[in-house]
Amino acid sequence: MTRPLPLRLILALAAVMLLPACRPPAPAPAAPAPPALVVILTVDQLKADYLSRFDGQWRHGMRRLLEHGAVFADTRFPYLNTVTCAGHATIATGSVPATHGVILNAWYRRTLGRQASCTHDETVTTVPYDGAPEGERHSAAMLQVPTIGDRLRDRTPGSRVVTLSLKPRSAIMLGGHQPTAVTWFGSGRGWATSSAFADAPVPEVAAWVAAHPVDRFRTETWERSLGPGDYAMPDDGAGERALPGWTAEFPHPLAGAPGTPEDQFYELWQASPYADEYLGAMAAGLVESMGLGRQDTPDYLGVSFSSLDLIGHNFGPDSQEVQDALVRLDRTLGTLFNDLDRLVGPDRWVVALSSDHGVSPVPEARRLAGLDAGRIPTRVVGAAVDAALATVLGPGPHVARVDYTEVYLTDETRARLTASPDAPDAITAALEAIRQIPGIEAAFESRTIAGARQDADPLVRAAAHSHHPGQSGDLVAIPRPYWFFVTGPTAESGSAATHGTHHDYDVAVPLIFMGAPFAPGRYDEPASPADLAPTLAATIDLPMPGVDGRVLERARRR
Ligand SMILES: [Zn+2]
CATH class of the missing domain: 3.30.1360.150 (Gyrase A; domain 2)
Structure with missing residues (x-):
């Protein structure tokens, strides 16, 4: 027969078994401090499947996002008119065009009796930095709701809102109605802002632009950065439409072929990865000179990289040019993230990356x-x-x-x-x-x-x-x-490829959050780019009531 266990042993065993329950609860991991800088990055025309198609080539920023970010792999715009101005407005406001009113890049205005761009505003003028012609008139007047930046400045007027892009519509919609500094490449000739946002050039932007003249790139040539065998498609694919000054094949000199008009350089520079590299460096430069992320109230930085869109429109999504632009964008993002670590501090900034729309295949290639x-x-x-x-x-x-x-x-x-x-x-x-x-x-x-x-x-x-x-x-x-x-006269007019429909290649885009407030991983729940702003705003306890998007709670670390 078995002997009963001695009482002392029973008590000792019970104590051991009960130990976890008796222990005071382990302290919850300290909630991460709210970020000092929130960053929205949009990559114009970054269709969702590029991330997986080129997964083997990500080494830098894109790799960091995919490995350390919360990746919403089933993200789609819920609307028909998937174009740049509508997309950036949706990303920054958390609402769809039916709510924010920015339905296209340009549309017929009944009050004007003509078509006008989404940022056109007769009441304002250009404030140029380096020779952008005056006469452009841009503001956020057509945007009928506040952006994340507007809400941030309403709450803490000391917060800075800084946005930049090659395109006025992208910089302006990311910024909203009361940005501190919103900068774009005006008329394709030089950097500019508008009297809607500043009476005079913003000193830090002026200093950066003066120290980094775009004309320095005139002698550059865009060459392939990978080996010839590392590209998925031939260089001269069906339907590719090169910009004037270029052919469909590499190399692409930024000054154009001999005899190309001098001004064409500005178009070619914008349609090259050099312009996105410039924007990334400019963003870091402004973070440094303006001291973004270094004060008690959070700041907001919005950057829209435009070159991929210009490249995709001309060469199509299945071109070597698009693949090469993405190789270089990966590096640009990596450099920017390293700069933010250095300037703001690791875990002191948070980023969300998405795109304003995807892109169709080239019709000739499909035919x-x-x-x-x-x-x-x-x-x-x-x-x-x-x-x-x-x-x-x-x-x-x-x-x-x-x-x-x-x-x-x-x-x-x-x-x-x-x-x-x-x-x-x-x-x-x-x-x-x-x-x-x-x-x-x-x-x-x-x-x-x-x-x-x-x-x-x-x-x-x-x-x-x-x-x-x-x-x-x-x-x-x-x-x-x-x-x-x-818009051209015939079915052969227009660009090689474009976007602007509800079809999957136009609406499916990446959505990735990265930073201490987010739990890394892949999230399969359906999401919308309209969820970006409210989810990012939640990391700084900034409520965004009344928006169409929602906070993607599952991705938040608690
Ligand atoms: Zn776009």
């Missing part, structure tokens, strides 16, 4: 493979609608303008439709005429989709997320997969 693809001139849409409306209403013109998917009718035609018993027939005829155009998937009357963000039809949902009653057209024309709109 060679026997697949359906093409370009739709917007003037074909306008002519079809004009003709259809004329059969019911009499001679036009009935169409004021077509911008991408948006068909704007003239004020006179709108008034006649409002009063006419034939209005339903006229609209039906116009929509049917649009649907007959090669490459069109669907057409709607805009007012029937307004507010239909929860509709069962994903196409209607996407269009509704882009629809803003005060800004959108009267009819919406939606292209089929691998078709896109061009």
Whole structure:
């Protein structure tokens, strides 16, 4: 028989077994201090699948993001008009175009009676740094909600909001209504800001630009940075459209071929990786000279790298140029992250990286493979609608303008439709005429989709997320997969590839957060670039009520 355990032994065993429960709870790991600098990086036209397609080549910044960041691998814009201005506005405000009002890069303004860019504002003037021509008029007036930077400055006016990009629309939408310094490459000739944001050049930006003249790059040539066998595609792929001064093949001299006009250098520099390297260095330079991330209240830095977009439009997403631009962007990001560690301190800054849209394949390349693809001139849409409306209403013109998917009718035609018993027939005829155009998937009357963000039809949902009653057209024309709109006269016009639809290659983009407040890993829950700003703002306890996006709580370290 077994002997009962002595009482002393029982107590000792019990003490051991109970030990963990009796111990005072281990102190929770100290919550990370709030970041002193929040950074938004956008890479213009960085489609989601580039990250995996080129996974083997990431060594620097992209590698650091993928290994140490919270990666939302299923991120899509929920709306139709996937273009730069709308995308940057969505990223910075946490809301979609139906809410923030920036529906396209440029659209017909009924109040002006003409098309104007998303940043056009008659009431302001250019403030040049180094020779950008005066006369451009940019502000954030069309942006109808605050950005993360606006909310930050409302809470702590001492916080600095600094944004920069080659493109005014990207820098301005990342910044918002009251940035400290917003800088872009004006008219493609020099750095500039606007009287909307500063009465005079910002001293730190002026000093950096003066010390780093872009003209220094005139003698550079963009060569491949990898070995010839390391590129996935041939150098002269189907449908590549080189900028004037270049051919479709490497090398690409920034001054252009002999005989290229001198001013063309500025276009070629912007469409080279040198411009993104410049922006990365400029960002670090301003962090240093302005002391960003070194005061009691958090600062915000927004950088939009534009060159990949210009390269992708001209050479297409499957080009050696795009792959090489990404190799070099990886280095640019790595250098910037190292600079932020040095200038702000490791774990004192937090970053979110995303993109404003993806990009379509080049139609010619798909056609060679026997697949359906093409370009739709917007003037074909306008002519079809004009003709259809004329059969019911009499001679036009009935169409004021077509911008991408948006068909704007003239004020006179709108008034006649409002009063006419034939209005339903006229609209039906116009929509049917649009649907007959090669490459069109669907057409709607805009007012029937307004507010239909929860509709069962994903196409209607996407269009509704882009629809803003005060800004959108009267009819919406939606292209089929691998078709896109061009403003030129024929189906051969326009760039090699573009974006601006609800199709997956346009809406799927990366979304990565990195820094002490985030738990690294891959997150498969669906996310939107509209989630970027509220999620980043949560790291500095900055609430963003009323936005369409949400805080991606799962990625936050607690
Ligand atoms: Zn863009």
